[in-house]
Amino acid sequence: MTNKFHLTFDVDLHLLWTGTYHxxxxxxxxxxxFGLKVGLPRVxxxxxxxxxxxxxxxxxxxxxxxxxxxxxxxxxxxxxxVHGYAHERWNELSYEExxxxxxxxxxxxxxxxxxxxxxxRSPAWSLNDKSVEILKELDFKYDSSLMxxxxxxxxLRTDDYMTLDGELHFGEETDLIEIPVSWELxxxxxxxxxGKNVGxxxxxxxxxxxxxxxxxxxxxGSYFTLTMHPQIIGRGPRxxxxxxxxxxxxxxxxxxxxxxxxxxxxxxxxxxxxx
Ligand SMILES: [Zn+2]
Numbered sequence: 001m002t003n004k005f006h007l008t009f010d011v012d013l014h015l016l017w018t019g020t021y022h023x024x025x026x027x028x029x030x031x032x033x034f035g036l037k038v039g040l041p042r043v044x045x046x047x048x049x050x051x052x053x054x055x056x057x058x059x060x061x062x063x064x065x066x067x068x069x070x071x072x073x074x075x076x077x078x079x080x081x082v083h084g085y086a087h088e089r090w091n092e093l094s095y096e097e098x099x100x101x102x103x104x105x106x107x108x109x110x111x112x113x114x115x116x117x118x119x120x121r122s123p124a125w126s127l128n129d130k131s132v133e134i135l136k137e138l139d140f141k142y143d144s145s146l147m148x149x150x151x152x153x154x155x156l157r158t159d160d161y162m163t164l165d166g167e168l169h170f171g172e173e174t175d176l177i178e179i180p181v182s183w184e185l186x187x188x189x190x191x192x193x194x195g196k197n198v199g200x201x202x203x204x205x206x207x208x209x210x211x212x213x214x215x216x217x218x219x220x221g222s223y224f225t226l227t228m229h230p231q232i233i234g235r236g237p238r239x240x241x242x243x244x245x246x247x248x249x250x251x252x253x254x255x256x257x258x259x260x261x262x263x264x265x266x267x268x269x270x271x272x273x274x275x
Contacts, residue, residue, distance in 0.1 A: 035231025043233065142260060142264075222268070
């Protein structure tokens with residue numbers, strides 16, 4: 001059974017600071033600009049050099065601000081998927097707001113790429129109990145924001161919730177697939193200095209962590225999903241680390257780099273069960 005590797009990039013840029021942190025200081029905005037002007041080109045260059053396709057989660061507003069960048073990503077053979085509209089604090093939205101923002105962003109990205117957008121990842125990975133229902137209604141095929149498995153895909157349920165007084169409810173299983181993420185496989189906690197999160201770990205340590213994750217994904221599962229951000233992974237030493245990691249993954253024989261969209265072609269778990 002071939003193990004599949006997903007490299008994913010969340011193109012938050014300036015919106016990470018305005019949307020999630022409500023910060024508009026030029027210092028923060030310049031970090032977004034670094035992602036746009038320096039980080040993203042380096043990411044695209046490494047992917048080209050290594051001949052691998054990746055999935056880019058992009059807020060609709062980034063599509064409006066920088067349509068040519070989105071087009072460039074798409075034209076380089078990568079998948080484009082929705083990552084909120086303005087990197088909102090997703091769990092603070094009403095059902096109606098969430099529905100409209102996903103719909104609008106899907107449309108913006110489809111207009112730029114000329115292709116149907118199949119995937120969604122919520123900003124900061126915070127889905128709501130009605131999010132699955134909305135994604136189904138808007139014809140999405142997968143989400144990539146949750147963590148109920150590490151190296152296998154699974155089906156999402158509608159109406160999952162737990163109340164603070166302990167009532168736990170599992171809703172109905174849908175045909176929408178979850179391609180799980182994890183903080184262990186995200187560049188943000190390791191590297192992004194926000195004041196509260198120190199980050200700034202050495203690339204040597206993180207490369208070692210991620211190599212062990214690669215080894216264990218091959219032992220225990222079928223899929224490996226790494227989340228990165230151009231403004232974080234795009235720093236010189238980190239982009240070299242990413243290239244080394246890709247080459248390490250390639251040293252395994254039976255592996256394939258695929259986009260999340262392509263995960264459906266290979267939608268089987270280790271036991272060969274079709275999802
Ligand atoms: Zn994000």
